Amino acid sequence: MDSVGPVVVIRKTRKKARAIMTAILALFIVPVLAIPAVAGYVGWQVSHPEREAIATVPEQYGLPKQDIEFRSRFDQLLLKGWIIPAEDKKRIVIFAHGYADNRSMNKPALPTAKALYDQGISSLLFDFHNSGESEKSVTSVGQLEKEDLLSAIDYAGSAGYEEIGLIGFSMGAAAALMAAPDDARVKFVVADSPFADLEAYLQDNLSIWSGLPDFPFTPLIMWEIPLLTGIDPGKVKPIEAIRQLRDRPVLLIHEEGDPKISSENSKQLYEASGSGKTQLWITPGAQHVGSYEFDPQQYIRKVTGFVVQHM
Helix, strand or coil: CCCHHHHHHHHHHHHHHHHHHHHHHHHHHHHHHHHHHHHHHHHHHHHHHCCCCCCCCCCHHHHCCCEEECCCCCCCCCEEEECCCCCCCCCEEEEEECCCCCCCCCCCCCHHHHHHHHHCCEEECCCCCCCCCCCCCCCCCCCCHHHHHHHHHHHHHHHHEEEEEEEEECHHHHHHHHHHCCCEEEEEEECCCCCCCCHHHHHHHHHHCCCCCCHHHHHHHHHHHHHHHCCHHHHHHHHHHHHHHHHEEEEEEEECCCCCCCCCHHHHHHHHHCCCEEEEEECCHHHHCCHHHHCHHHHHHHHHHHHCCCC
């Protein structure tokens, strides 16, 4: 009987050791599995932001409108929008909204459309993929939005407009810069608060949008997003596109203290342009797409004057 005691003790010790090792392994394995899962979930959420409802309509600015719809040239998804028809039926400006926004972004899109209407220039405002009232898909932060914008240009052309300008905000500004070289009908681009290179921007700033620590989540999300969605941030490079616009006017607008997309992005775009037809307007303040709200009257004068000059 005396020999049984040590055996029992040894068995209990081994059992306890296995339990401790299992717990230790769990402490390592669970995070290893959980971190990629969290990164994948957040990456999916970032590329599928919650839709914002249409909150403001042209009638609130005393503007007429025509409801329109057209298909994206990329995947034939239905995109919806408005044309604000002005006196001149040959000139139109197409507006491109920002990430997780829609065509009704009333500061500064609709006030600017109103100022252009007063100058006899029509406007087209529409919702990108997965935004507003357009069909659901994925928000690619420029890659597919460029194709949507080219589709809007085709629609405007089919409606008889011959001179076309682009005004974009944030993501829409990047899409406008990339779309313009592909269509000679585009006479100019106004880019308010663009990024210069999406991949480089996300590597430095994805934590702002994801709400997660930069490491280890940013590299994981950057790796997983293409696998989950087919989006390739490496293809979204406004800084390369602006070099192809040397013969067309570009107005870059940015608030100096923009907390989401640094004004250094517009400064880099300006330097990369290398064109005397590119203007850079850095305004005081610290908001994203905030130049209009800082000084609405000056913003409208600056943008409207630029449009009228180049149409």
